[in-house]
Amino acid sequence: GTRIHCSIKKQHLKRYENHLSVGSWKFIEEFNVSNSIGQYRTTKHCYRISFVKDTIVSNSVTVSNSDFLDLVRDMRLSCTLWRNFADQIVEATSNNETEKLxxxxxxxxxxxxxxxxxxxxxxxxxxxxxNPSGAQIDQFLDA
Structure with missing residues (x-):
């Protein structure tokens, strides 16, 4: 499955919020497709979709649930995490003084x-x- 950016207008949000969840696979019918432009792009896909009042969302069987790991050529990035994510990092770093995090x-x-x-x-x-586990993580640590 390829990821694509999707927008839902505020007036349609209540209709779809119970049918969509992060990480789930869905069939989506009757929507608009446009070029994905602008400085902030949520995916590398060249198009984005927008829900309209006639959009239909139905369940799908999971095709692939693998996590994707992109190695960024040793580029250093500033990272800001908010709320529970920040708490996770603080807890992980305070309990770990020797291993790579x-x-x-x-x-x-x-x-x-x-x-x-x-x-x-x-x-x-x-x-x-x-500290997730998986073959890609092992490969990253061995590099």
């Missing part, structure tokens, strides 16, 4: 200001994993 942020928000990139959580859409 891996923080995997899924669905984060990337900003660029004066050619400096930073990352933060994006409201309730972000997922933060502290």
């Amino acid at each position: 891996i923080c995997l942020i899924r669905f984060g928000k990337i900003k660029e200001f004066r050619d400096i990139k930073s990352v933060s959580n994006a409201f309730d859409a972000s997922l933060v994993f502290i």
Whole structure:
């Protein structure tokens, strides 16, 4: 499955909020497609979708639930995490003085200001994993 940015107008939000959850797979019918432009883009996809009043959302069988790990060529990023995510980091760093700490942020928000990139959580859409396990993590640690 490929990720794509989706917008829902405020007046339609109540209709769909019980049918959508982070990480779930859905069939979506009757929506608008437009070019994804602008400085802040939630995905690398060249298009984005927008729900309209006739959009239909129905359940789908999960096709793939793997976490994706992008290695950023040893680029250092400033990171700001809010609320529970900040508490997770504080707890993990206070209990760990010797090992590397891996923080995997899924669905984060990337900003660029004066050619400096930073990352933060994006409201309730972000997922933060502290020292996750998996083949990609092992490969990263061995590099």
